[in-house]
Amino acid sequence: MISISSISVGSNIFFSFALLAISILVLLLLRRFLTLRATPAYLTIPVFLALALPASVVLLVPIDLASSSRDGGGPKAIWLPDRLILVSWRIAYWLIFVLTWAILPLLGEYVDSGYREPKGRIEYSLRSNARYQLIVLCCAIVGLIYISIQNGFEFTSIKALAMALAYVWGLVLAIYLMGHGLVSIPRTLFRNANVSGRLRRIQAHAPRLHDRLMDAITDLESLESQVSQLQRRKTGSALEFKDWIEDLAETSNSSEQRTALLEPSDVSTTIPSVITERYMADLTRRLQRARHLKARFIDEWDRLVLTAADLQAIINSSASKKLEFGHAPHRATFFTRQKILSPYMRHHLYVHIIPSVRLLFGVIFAAASVCVIWSELIKSLAPRLSVVTLSIVSYHKDPVPVGFGRQVTASAWLLYMCWAALVGVNDAKVWGNRALVRRNTYGESACWYAGLVARLTVPIAYNFVTFLPMSARENTTFYRFLGRSIDLTPLGKGFDYFFPIFILAPVCATLFNLYGRVKNICGFGLLEEEDEDLENNPSGYGLGGWREGRDLIERELPALGPYRFLLVIDLLSLPAVLKKALMPFLRRGLLGVRLPDLHGHPVGPRQPPL
Numbered sequence: 001m002i003s004i005s006s007i008s009v010g011s012n013i014f015f016s017f018a019l020l021a022i023s024i025l026v027l028l029l030l031r032r033f034l035t036l037r038a039t040p041a042y043l044t045i046p047v048f049l050a051l052a053l054p055a056s057v058v059l060l061v062p063i064d065l066a067s068s069s070r071d072g073g074g075p076k077a078i079w080l081p082d083r084l085i086l087v088s089w090r091i092a093y094w095l096i097f098v099l100t101w102a103i104l105p106l107l108g109e110y111v112d113s114g115y116r117e118p119k120g121r122i123e124y125s126l127r128s129n130a131r132y133q134l135i136v137l138c139c140a141i142v143g144l145i146y147i148s149i150q151n152g153f154e155f156t157s158i159k160a161l162a163m164a165l166a167y168v169w170g171l172v173l174a175i176y177l178m179g180h181g182l183v184s185i186p187r188t189l190f191r192n193a194n195v196s197g198r199l200r201r202i203q204a205h206a207p208r209l210h211d212r213l214m215d216a217i218t219d220l221e222s223l224e225s226q227v228s229q230l231q232r233r234k235t236g237s238a239l240e241f242k243d244w245i246e247d248l249a250e251t252s253n254s255s256e257q258r259t260a261l262l263e264p265s266d267v268s269t270t271i272p273s274v275i276t277e278r279y280m281a282d283l284t285r286r287l288q289r290a291r292h293l294k295a296r297f298i299d300e301w302d303r304l305v306l307t308a309a310d311l312q313a314i315i316n317s318s319a320s321k322k323l324e325f326g327h328a329p330h331r332a333t334f335f336t337r338q339k340i341l342s343p344y345m346r347h348h349l350y351v352h353i354i355p356s357v358r359l360l361f362g363v364i365f366a367a368a369s370v371c372v373i374w375s376e377l378i379k380s381l382a383p384r385l386s387v388v389t390l391s392i393v394s395y396h397k398d399p400v401p402v403g404f405g406r407q408v409t410a411s412a413w414l415l416y417m418c419w420a421a422l423v424g425v426n427d428a429k430v431w432g433n434r435a436l437v438r439r440n441t442y443g444e445s446a447c448w449y450a451g452l453v454a455r456l457t458v459p460i461a462y463n464f465v466t467f468l469p470m471s472a473r474e475n476t477t478f479y480r481f482l483g484r485s486i487d488l489t490p491l492g493k494g495f496d497y498f499f500p501i502f503i504l505a506p507v508c509a510t511l512f513n514l515y516g517r518v519k520n521i522c523g524f525g526l527l528e529e530e531d532e533d534l535e536n537n538p539s540g541y542g543l544g545g546w547r548e549g550r551d552l553i554e555r556e557l558p559a560l561g562p563y564r565f566l567l568v569i570d571l572l573s574l575p576a577v578l579k580k581a582l583m584p585f586l587r588r589g590l591l592g593v594r595l596p597d598l599h600g601h602p603v604g605p606r607q608p609p610l
Contacts, residue, residue, distance in 0.1 A: 011078045015063070022055045033441040043443055046107055050099050050450035053092050054457030058414050060088055061461050061478065062407040065392070065468075068475040069402045077404045085477045093458060093482065097166060100455045101136070105129050108447035114285030116244060120277070139165060160485035167486055168495060170459035175499065177456065179506025180427045181420030182369035189362035193355040199311040202304055206549030209304060213297040220290040224252040226283060229271050237275040244280055248287065289433070292442040296435045301556075308553045314350045323347040368416055373503060375467050380497040388413055388467045414464050421456050425449075427510070462486070463500060 026048055030036060036044065064085055066077035080088075106125045113124035143161045192198050227248045230238055238245065272279060310325060317323040322343035341349060371387040378385050392410050393402065402410070434445040462482055465473055473479050486495075508514065 008080060011063075011080055012084075014078055015059075015080060018059055019056060022052055022059070026052045026055065032438060033436050034446060035439055039443070043107065043111060043446070046099060046103050047446050047450040049095060050104060050454040053096050053099075054418075054454050056088075057092055057096075057457050057461050058411065058418065060085070060092065061414055061464065062402075062410040064089075064476045064478050065410060065472070066402040066404075066407055068477065069393075069472060077402055077407050082477060086481065089477060089481045093163075096454045096458060097162070100451045101166065104447045104451035104454075105132065108444040108451075111443035111447065112285060112288070114281035114283070114288065115277075116284075120281065124281070163482060163485040167459050167462065167482070170455050171463060171495075171499065174421050174456045174459045174463070175503050176506050177424030178372075178417060178421040178460070179503045180424035180510045181422070182372060182503075183507055183510040184423050184427050185420060186362045186366035186369060189358045189365065193358040193362065195311050195314050195351075195355070199308060199315065200546055202308050202311070203549035203553065204546040206304060206308075206552050207545070209297065209301055210549075210552050213294070213301050216290065216294040216297050220287075220294050223283065223287045223290050226271055227252050227287070230275070233275075236273075241275055241277070241280050244284075248284060252287075289442070292437065292440065292445075293433055295440045296433075296437045299437050299440070305553055305556045309557055314347075317343075317347045318351065321347050323350060365416075368413075369420070372413070372417060372420075373507060376463075376500040376503050379467050379500075383467070383469060386467055388464075389469070393468055393472050410464075414461060417460050417464060418457060421460060422453065424506070425452060458482075466497070 027036075029051065030044065030048060034044070034047075063078055063080055067079040067082065067085055070079060106129055109125035109128040110121045113121040113128075115121045115124060140161065143165055144158065191201070227245065230245045231249045233239075313323060313325055323346040324343050375386040375388040379389075383389055391413070392406050434442075434448050436445065436449060462478065465476065465478055465483075473483070
């Protein structure tokens with residue numbers, strides 16, 4: 001034992017540095033989407049763990065494969081002692097389990113409660129999660145009865161039931177999302193290789209995004225008008241919440257900066273005569289959501305305009321063979337600020353090299369997606385024909401040693417499967433208004449996304465292990481820790497083999513755009529709305545066409561000279577009937593008026609120059 005432990009010193013050092021690197025990368029990721037200094041520690045720490053622990057799972061799987069397949073010779077891969085691997089699996093799995101099923105759901109509702117006092121926030125969080133936890137408890141009771149009939153009632157049965165149910169739910173969600181991502185990743189690369197086609201899709205998406213931005217601005221103004229009405233009340237029940245109202249008013253726009261698109265009488269009718277704590281919490285919650293929703297669409301609109309400007313500059317450079325990105329310094333991206341390349345070399349880079357690289361990676365990832373799908377379908381029938389299996393283990397030796405090269409290959413396959421599932425999260429637009437915004441992500445959205453990442457990783461990791469032969473799989477510590485609980489009943493054992501076949505459902509739905517056809521039939525859709533717009537309206541004329549999106553983007557881009565507004569309207573002096581008549585034109589940006597944001601800066605499209 002002493003010699004074995006001394007041999008694994010190098011692997012222990014590597015594992016420690018790998019965990020340190022994962023922690024640094026997760027902190028950088030949090031810094032990109034959250035303001036770390038302004039985010040409380042009770043939110044930052046669980047979100048950090050919910051991202052760092054799944055990344056450590058991706059690291060543990062190939063190390064576990066190499067450690068369990070050693071043939072007694074010298075070290076040929078990164079390996080760890082069995083006891084250390086078991087402790088690592090227990091820590092990672094149970095922390096992920098508690099985070100995803102208890103801490104993060106409660107914390108998300110706690111942040112989104114709107115109450116000022118911690119007691120009110122905790123009570124709201126418990127009430128909001130009561131229905132969800134009750135459904136989980138009922139499923140657990142039914143499963144416990146089933147397992148008790150099969151194997152008798154024991155504590156190990158309860159633990160195995162919890163692990164099996166969590167795995168089944170995670171596998172269902174992972175297969176659905178991974179199926180979308182396996183098609184979306186290579187297809188996005190193929191489509192983005194065509195600059196003109198990518199620009200056309202962005203222009204087709206611009207009117208819808210602009211409408212959402214205007215709606216978010218209008219909703220926020222309506223809520224801030226309610227705060228202003230409450231602030232004017234000097235008597236009655238509003239006096240009990242004077243400090244609360246003042247706090248909301250300090251973070252809202254003043255009436256002079258805000259565009260009054262609604263009548264004061266219409267706003268006042270939404271305010272009850274008796275102000276209660278529940279009403280104030282609901283108003284605070286809606287106000288927080290509206291601010292972050294507006295920040296989300298402002299960020300998306302800004303990135304859309306900058307991307308469209310870059311693509312248009314690339315297309316325009318075909319005549320002169322010189323490419324210059326004409327962004328203002330505060331709006332330029334990191335790559336457009338670089339002056340290493342000459343305009344001529346930059347033209348060839350963006351016109352010839354980058355599209356070719358995208359096509360190359362598109363082919364590679366398409367082949368990888370086919371291999372993963374084929375492995376899911378064939379693993380229970382003929383595992384020797386699985387490409388993923390043959391790239392990791394060999395059928396000619398028993399036990400099968402896994403070297404460093406095969407460890408890297410296993411990590412690549414597992415990372416690609418996790419990446420596909422996360423891409424599917426963004427493609428399947430069924431998560432409400434949750435979104436990741438640079439440096440301004442809402443706390444509830446951060447908890448939800450972190451919990452989803454943690455919930456998907458363990459099922460994907462074990463599903464990846466099932467690609468391997470029975471002899472290699474059963475020797476791993478991961479199987480002895482989790483696999484035996486899943487295989488405790490015939491239902492659990494068979495579920496892992498027959499359910500992944502249903503990956504064909506999301507793959508076919510994404511590949512053949514079945515969601516667009518459902519949208520045409522039922523009036524709603526989940527995926528690829530901009531592609532449907534291009535197919536239904538290729539000319540681009542009319543409201544919502546790509547030509548309207550092109551005009552909106554051109555109005556937003558800074559021109560060479562100063563802008564002169566053709567029409568200046570004092571909205572405060574107009575009668576109510578005329579305000580309502582002008583609302584559609586203001587939202588479309590056709591009158592040359594730019595609506596202000598929270599800080600009084602204009603947001604909407606500018607009027608084009610004379």
